[in-house]
Amino acid sequence: MNPSTWRHFYKSLHKNSCILILGPRIATFLGESGEEQIDQAFSRQLSKEIEDKNNASTTANKISFDSSQRDNLPYASMRWTKGLRMKDTILREELCSFFDNSVSRPPKIYKDLAKLPFSLVINTSPDEYMHQAFMRVGKEAEQLHYNYQRNQASLTPEISIDKPVVYNLFGTIEETESLVITKEDQVNFINNLLGNTSTLPNEILQHFDEHKTYLFLGFDSNDWHLPLLFRSLRLHKEKEMSFYLHDSPIKAATKDFYIDSFDFQFVSNDENTFVHDLAQGYIEWEESQKGKSSNTNESSKPSYITSPQPGVKGKVNILMMTANPKDTAAIELNDEIDVIEEVHMRGTERSKFFFKPILNTKKARLLELLLRHNPQIVHFSGHGTGRAGLVFYGESGSADMVQGPELANLFKQFNTQISCVILNACYSEEQAQVMAQYIPNVIGTNNAIDDQVAIKFTEGFYTAIFAGKNYEDSFNLGIAHVGLHSFPEGGRPVFYKDGKKIDAA
Secondary structure (H helix, E strand, O other), X not given: OOHHHHHHHHHHHHOOOEEEEEOHHHOEEEEOOEEEEHHHHHHHHHHHHHHHHHHOOOHHHOOOOOHHHOOOHHHHHHHHHHHOOOOHHHHHHHHHHHHHHHOOOOOHHHHHHHOOOOOEEEEOOOOOHHHHHHHHOOOOOEEEEOOOOOOOOOOOOOOOOOOOEEEEOOOEOOEHHHOOOOHHHHHHHHHHHHOOOOOOOHHHHOOOOOOOEEEEEOOOOOOOOHHHHHHHOOOOOOOOEEEEEEOOOOOHHHHHHHHHHHOEEEEEXXXXXXXXXXXXXXXXXXXXXXXXOOOOOHHHOOOOOOOOOOOOOOOEEEEEEEOOOOOOOOOOHHHHHHHHHHHHHHOOOHHHEEEEEEOOOEHHHHHHHHHHHOOOEEEEEOOEOHHHOXXXXXXXXXXXXXXXXXXXXXHHOOOOOOOEEEEEXXXXXXXXXXXXXXXOEEEXXXXXXXXXXXXXXXXXXXXXXXXXXXXXXXXXXXXXXXXXXXXXXXXXEEEEEOOXXXXXX
């Protein structure tokens, strides 16, 4: 988006005139193969039961099932209930059990969204992530839901930025009959909405008008029911702006339809990156507005940041790269990001730093990311394997190693810019030692390191950094912070300064 569009977006947020509409794609959890989409993971669980039944059956008794649709929950759930002759209530109980066993804390994207001044969020997944994220940042959020199977009671929610409402459009696991799971559920849901059998509460609909800006995240534009759903929300062309995020190709005919029917502005970007940049950009914009005099107008060209920048001039840019490929052990990388963001917010020198996390980092993007974000501090969090190298994502999503000499040669080209590298991964001292030939301050790990030890070191290190301490002092304070906790013996961070290993003070 261009600077004027970002500026409009920030103003809409500031005026409390922006509504957030969440699709199912951003509702994820940490599964055995890394970050997984909730609806797709549950769909694969149902599909496996169908396939196992088919493998044990004769041809005549096999269930008709299209294996290419294993990730399609409306299809797989309907085949599961019909093919295995399961009652609809059992499917709903299975989904509730899946949530209880798999879904825990909100992914990072929800925390970034919760920091923004949204007062109304429409959610099309049955999770409670957004509500939990609002509560975590100190907002008195209320979670409500729609039940397409019966008339809605009158609502009297107090909707404000401090008391936001999350409205679960497709139901909630707390009331299983409200859940929209199968394709048949979708048909009944739309039929009831458009046929006025069970309309949405006016207390929610009254917030949708021509003065609002809308942000759509996590939808698949090819879903047949989306246009009808958007119509039910009174989303017509007569409104301020609508931004539709997508990170995969959209058919030209589909895009044209949404532009012609709803005046959507399509933004091609990864949702996590976009939301983080939006949250950071809005904070910068809001701070700039506080410093503007009352008689400043648009033509005076204020100096605030008008769009999220890939590295902020005049600040120490911290680039964090994470990687947890599907064929490696799952680790809670979002915890480490949360810790850095939290201590950044509390830091006395926080205004001097700009923090940018990049999730699911591919080996092929390393050069691009270093050029784009102009970091002075580079932080890697993920898996290390000693001499074999650090683990990044390959093009297929599987692990792709980068050895110490390869990293060192790359970072050598940035040795006048990058002043510190942190490799928060097991057995990464070998890479740190090689990189220390070119980067003045490098931190690695001398053995396998417990996740909580790594996180506590990160917390101590960045608490010191954001208080204005130098790298060596921050390293020592990070080690001291780990020592405050009763962790077992094991791997610990090590520090190299100007090519020489420095023992912790």
